[in-house]
Amino acid sequence: xxxxxxxxxxxxxxxxxxxxxxxxxxxxxxxxxxxxxxxxxxxxxxxxxxxxxxxxxxxxxxxxxxxxxxxxxxxxxxxxxxxxxxxxxxxxxxxxxxxxxxxxxxxxxxxx
Numbered sequence: 847x848x849x850x851x852x853x854x855x856x857x858x859x860x861x862x863x864x865x866x867x868x869x870x871x872x873x874x875x876x877x878x879x880x881x882x883x884x885x886x887x888x889x890x891x892x893x894x895x896x897x898x899x900x901x902x903x904x905x906x907x908x909x910x911x912x913x914x915x916x917x918x919x920x921x922x923x924x925x926x927x928x929x930x931x932x933x934x935x936x937x938x939x940x941x942x943x944x945x946x947x948x949x950x951x952x953x954x955x956x957x958x
Contacts, residue, residue, distance in 0.1 A: 858929060865895070865897045866894060867894065870893055870894050871893050873891050875891070880923075909958065910955040911957075912953070913954050913956055914954040915954075917951045918951060918952065919939050919940075919949055920937035920944075920950065921938050921949045922936070923938060925949070929941060
């Protein structure tokens, strides 16, 4: 759900589609979540969000067997500047009520 939130707003609001959408989300960013001095010359990116159900269904349709799915309250970068704090492990969590939504997940699947 984190990827559907508005990373430019003062409030945590939904801005982007959670489910698959025909049109891409288009952004023009001067950098990335990685700390770097590199100046980006190709700044526009196009991405498509995919809901968790769609991802799991794609794995199952490909003959994979889901063996683990763990949701996390943190991500390894400050995905929502101004709304997150770094914890002792260097992960970023919502600074208010991080239990409101999963920030990331780990999924394991095997063939067959």
